[in-house]
Amino acid sequence: MIPVWLASRAAVTACSKGLPMSTAWRWLRSSAWASSDVSASTQPAREQMNYDVLVVGAGPAGLSAAIRIKTQCQSAGKEVSVCVIEKGSEVGSHILSGNVLETRALDELLPGWKDDPDCPIKVPANRDSMLWLASPSWSLRLPTPPSMHNKGKNYVVSLSEVARWMGRRAEALGVEIYAGFAGKRVLYGWDGHVEGVATNDFGIGRDGRAKSTFSPGVDLRARVTLLAEGCRGSLSEEVISRFDLRQAAGAEPQTYALGIKEVKRPRGGTR
Numbered sequence: 564m565i566p567v568w569l570a571s572r573a574a575v576t577a578c579s580k581g582l583p584m585s586t587a588w589r590w591l592r593s594s595a596w597a598s599s600d601v602s603a604s605t606q607p608a609r610e611q612m613n614y615d616v617l618v619v620g621a622g623p624a625g626l627s628a629a630i631r632i633k634t635q636c637q638s639a640g641k642e643v644s645v646c647v648i649e650k651g652s653e654v655g656s657h658i659l660s661g662n663v664l665e666t667r668a669l670d671e672l673l674p675g676w677k678d679d680p681d682c683p684i685k686v687p688a689n690r691d692s693m694l695w696l697a698s699p700s701w702s703l704r705l706p707t708p709p710s711m712h713n714k715g716k717n718y719v720v721s722l723s724e725v726a727r728w729m730g731r732r733a734e735a736l737g738v739e740i741y742a743g744f745a746g747k748r749v750l751y752g753w754d755g756h757v758e759g760v761a762t763n764d765f766g767i768g769r770d771g772r773a774k775s776t777f778s779p780g781v782d783l784r785a786r787v788t789l790l791a792e793g794c795r796g797s798l799s800e801e802v803i804s805r806f807d808l809r810q811a812a813g814a815e816p817q818t819y820a821l822g823i824k825e826v827k828r829p830r831g832g833t834r
């Protein structure tokens with residue numbers, strides 16, 4: 564049974580946008596009602612915010628993109644609004660990797676980063692060794708392949724700290740970053756193009772019903788939506804399959820590997 568309010572909204576949308584009723588109906592269902600988490604009758608209105616660019620994910624990729632867009636537009640004298648949402652409670656909180664960082668891209672993105680006293684990239688790699696851990700008590704030293712030489716070139720970092728710093732640099736450029744907001748579903752326009760992302764609702768009980776603390780997510784709409792969710796992002800997977808992007812790009816099938824990494828505290832070091 565179609566709720567009366569939704570049918571009348573479809574009619575109003577069809578008139579105001581000059582669309583056939585069936586198209587307006589599909590658009591309304593995809594944008595407002597179909598995937599809401601609580602029953603339509605109990606759901607308070609969702610807020611909507613509009614940006615030029617919306618970035619989903621405040622990892623190195625999303626933050627680099629936001630910084631690059633802002634700096635390029637500023638040097639061209641153009642004003643663009645850029646919003647980044649991050650599902651972690653703060654930027655960097657979902658990024659756990661200890662990391663050897665090659666800084667060539669950073670030289671291009673933020674020239675002069677070495678002079679920023681706030682920058683956490685400070686420890687150059689000063690030794691490389693490659694070991695085959697043959698047993699708990701015995702290892703064999705192997706030659707380090709040239710592609711794994713870090714000494715004299717790269718830095719040992721906490722990627723989480725680097726992301727936090729990049730977040731601060733992005734905010735200083737005017738990027739709006741909202742941590743604690745996960746992109747829950749992709750919003751599509753009436754003609755099927757990606758129009759933004761809806762964030763998660765808060766205050767939903769285990770039974771899927773709204774609790775007294777319920778507050779609805781926000782519909783973030785943008786001219787450009789950039790999905791930077793990292794590996795196997797849920798929204799990215801949806802968009803990849805909906806628009807057949809792997810096939811369109813002639814991409815190889817995605818492969819995954821499991822690795823183990825140990826981060827050691829240096830003798831006398833603080834972390």
Ligand SMILES: Cc1cc2nc3c(=O)[nH]c(=O)nc-3n(C[C@H](O)[C@H](O)[C@H](O)COP(=O)(O)OP(=O)(O)OC[C@H]3O[C@@H](n4cnc5c(N)ncnc54)[C@H](O)[C@@H]3O)c2cc1C
Pocket residue numbers: 619620621622623624625648649650651655657658660661662663664665722744745746747791792793794796797798824
């Ligand atoms: C154990 C390990 C060791 C590594 N070591 C190295 C190394 O030594 N050197 C190196 O160069 N690289 C290393 N990497 C790879 C490096 O971490 C990744 O290439 C890099 O983090 C990818 O950046 P990204 O921004 O694409 O994704 P991520 O770093 O994964 O960031 C994605 C961000 O998006 C957020 N997010 C995801 N989905 C949503 C959503 N729907 N809504 C809102 N936010 C969302 C996540 O919380 C996360 O903060 C390592 C990776 C791992 C796992």
